[in-house]
Amino acid sequence: MDRAKKLPPIFLLGLTNSTYGMCGSFACVVLPEMLAAQGVSGGRIGAIVAWILLALVWSFFLSPMLDVRFSRRSYALACAVVASGGVALTVMHHGNPLFAEAVMVVSYAAASLLQAAVGGWMGSLIPKKDEAKLGAWFAIGNTGAGGVMILLGGDLVFRLRPAAAAAALAGMMMLPTLIYLIVPAPGPDRRLASESFRQFFAEIFALLRRRTVLIVLVLLFMPAASFALCNILAGVGGDFHASPSLINFSCGIGLMLAGLAGSLAVPVIARRLPLKWLYLAIGVVGAIFTVGVWALPRLPWVFAVAMIGENVFQAAAFSVEAGIAFESIGRDNPLASTQFSLLMAASGLPITYMGLIDSHIYDLHGLNGAMLADAGISVAVCVALGAWLVWLRGRSRTIA
Known part of the structure; x- marks a missing residue:
């Protein structure tokens, strides 16, 4: 005290x-x-x-x-x-x-x-x-x-x-x-640094033997709701004829709104929907939003809508990822800190590899191709993960 x-x-x-x-x-x-x-x-x-x-x-x-x-x-x-x-x-x-x-x-x-x-x-x-x-x-x-x-x-x-x-x-x-x-x-x-590293890796191996952790790792490793398109849009504002000032404003306001969305909206929705399913729902709805932006003309105001919207969905996904990590930890977990760090690091991987995929497709097929690919991959992965979670739940009941 x-x-x-x-x-x-x-x-x-x-x-x-x-x-x-x-x-x-x-x-x-x-x-x-x-x-x-x-x-x-x-x-x-x-x-x-x-x-x-x-x-x-x-x-x-x-x-x-x-x-x-x-x-x-x-x-x-x-x-x-x-x-x-x-x-x-x-x-x-x-x-x-x-x-x-x-x-x-x-x-x-x-x-x-x-x-x-x-x-x-x-x-x-x-x-x-x-x-x-x-x-x-x-x-x-x-x-x-x-x-x-x-x-x-x-x-x-x-x-x-x-x-x-x-x-x-x-x-x-x-x-x-x-x-x-x-x-x-x-x-x-x-302690010596070598002692800290030895303990750290021992904890990692211990975590990877836990079924709950492995399920969450699969969920976070997959590009269900990475919204990596956010990281491309800021560099292609010219495709929408957006000025640098509009790009800055859209990205800045988008990020601030994203923080509010993650802090306020997600906890309210999570009272009615389990976090894993909420995560997949954000991926699907966000993908539909991306397709909606794809269908609009390439105008400055469309860029603002796209940037703010993609940021809000990405922040909501981040908030749910953290919630899923806490949920998997439970109470009195001696490896809580290591487990949370591992899961948060895992959630960063899809942003990286989807960013590389979106960038490659942009070079080949332009912004239209990148948007459709990002949305299509997200929906396909969400459907596959949803089916997998249903199968796991049914298997658990059968074993029980």
Whole structure:
């Protein structure tokens, strides 16, 4: 109780995740705009974004180091410096797409590790009754800060000189680290890093022997509701004759609405529909929305509708993925933290490989082909997974 009284408000603890949200939005929206202005094709832009986002998955295997040697505050600050420095370098040298991609892979990996560091740090400080509140504010910190990066950063990179824009964006990303100074930081675990990694991989192997975990992994690995098209649209606004200002506005507002959708709409619907079925329903309805956008003319207002809508569906899917992960964990699970991290890393894979598929199809058949392929694959996978879940339920009853 004494420690809880010394903590800042829950919303401030959640906003420590804002640097991660800004880095992700820069990679998914601002960078594609900058590359598109340089004449880089939409397919190439989509592939660049997909490879950057893959860092969320592989950086997961570096997370055990965050628990040893130094405090999580130190790791979070170091990761914030690397992430913001990478964004600044990218702004100054985005004329070289290969260099920008390499730098942003490192930057986004650092941001992903920052999210893991502050998540473990803040989660270890609060009482159990405040965990749901912290989770909600983490989501708001992610999407809200991401929207700010798009609305402000997307405008600054085109209005200011590269060095000034780089400094402004790096400063924005470092601003949330001021919260770190008022949050108590427990001392570091003095184990050797090798011990932490051994324990980590032992826990992973233990989880993979659990039937519930394997079912959820299959669900999250498959592209039922990845909405990877979001990561292409920002770079192909020209196909809709959309101006840079409209692109920034649509993406920024879309991301903020997405945060509200994930925080408010999903919990209400989940009271009537099991989370796994809600996840598949979001995939199907989102695919129908994508087909509806495909049928409309390529006009600026259609781009705004498409970007906002795809972001809302993607955020709703993210919210349900987290809920499914918590549902699979249950109470008093000694591997809860590792299991949640594993499932969240797994959910990032479809965004990467569907981003690569959508980008390839865009190069071959344009935006129409990419939209139809994305929607068609999503519906087919949702139907297949739905049939599989029904079969599993029937098999469980037969065995029982």
